[in-house]
Amino acid sequence: MEIERKFLVDISGIDLEKYPCINLEQGYLCVHPVVRVRRSNDDYYLTYKGQGMMAREEYNLPLTKEAYDSLLKKCDGVIIKKRRHLIPFNDHTIELDVFLEPLSPLIMAEVEFESIEDAMAFKGPEWFLKEVTEDKRYHNSNMALSGVV
Amino acid sequence: MEIERKFLVDISGIDLEKYPCINLEQGYLCVHPVVRVRRSNDDYYLTYKGQGMMAREEYNLPLTKEAYDSLLKKCDGVIIKKRRHLIPFNDHTIELDVFLEPLSPLIMAEVEFESIEDAMAFKGPEWFLKEVTEDKRYHNSNMALSGVV
Numbered sequence: 069m070e071i072e073r074k075f076l077v078d079i080s081g082i083d084l085e086k087y088p089c090i091n092l093e094q095g096y097l098c099v100h101p102v103v104r105v106r107r108s109n110d111d112y113y114l115t116y117k118g119q120g121m122m123a124r125e126e127y128n129l130p131l132t133k134e135a136y137d138s139l140l141k142k143c144d145g146v147i148i149k150k151r152r153h154l155i156p157f158n159d160h161t162i163e164l165d166v167f168l169e170p171l172s173p174l175i176m177a178e179v180e181f182e183s184i185e186d187a188m189a190f191k192g193p194e195w196f197l198k199e200v201t202e203d204k205r206y207h208n209s210n211m212a213l214s215g216v217v
Numbered sequence: 218m219e220i221e222r223k224f225l226v227d228i229s230g231i232d233l234e235k236y237p238c239i240n241l242e243q244g245y246l247c248v249h250p251v252v253r254v255r256r257s258n259d260d261y262y263l264t265y266k267g268q269g270m271m272a273r274e275e276y277n278l279p280l281t282k283e284a285y286d287s288l289l290k291k292c293d294g295v296i297i298k299k300r301r302h303l304i305p306f307n308d309h310t311i312e313l314d315v316f317l318e319p320l321s322p323l324i325m326a327e328v329e330f331e332s333i334e335d336a337m338a339f340k341g342p343e344w345f346l347k348e349v350t351e352d353k354r355y356h357n358s359n360m361a362l363s364g365v366v
Contacts, residue, residue, distance in 0.1 A: 097291065098284045103263060114252060114265060116278045127276060129265045135247045142291040
């Protein structure tokens, strides 16, 4: 089960260079339910996500590079590319996604939680501007289909 | 974990009408690893299978009809259609697959097991002619890609 909240942010005061970074590339074979292929640095996955907004079932299954390359060609819409910066914050890790073209200059933060209670109790740093967990426009799947946000 | 053995069979002495039957339709988005979509009567699944011949990791994840129809169009090779007859045999169920075009007149039996030991100890009925568990030509994925067996 994946439990996460998403936020729009102002990173003007953040020095991103200080934090580890992962290069992500992903496309969507299907949106309802989500069937996604993702490259995370040099690892490749097929991801299935069940229904739900804040909490949903999720499976991450390994792919070879060849399988990934082949499946990526079958994806709908655009391929999402982003740099994910991992920023420790209290007991959590903020995943700060800086999107590249065609979704640049979008920047969004995600935080994952162990439980619904943990998620509900979370209070982000002051540079978190607006929560968009329930806003479907900010689902990566929908952004991939439309190519915009 | 899926543990199964496959056999070519002679069904001339079997009255298939006596046994329950499922209509299966399936296509392959990817073969290594297997990423398959399947319709089983009126249920729809995305299936991922890890590497391995007799025993391999398997996930069956639900799809809507719309998702299935969309993903089926992205599949490689041919769409496999078969009627699966469920035949009780001792403590097991023989899944007897009668393939329709383009793989007709192929008929193949599969038996699933709880453990490797159970699989190794299994002795099929006299109408099982030849085991093809290790023969990749009889993998449904390879038959879908080539359209023949």
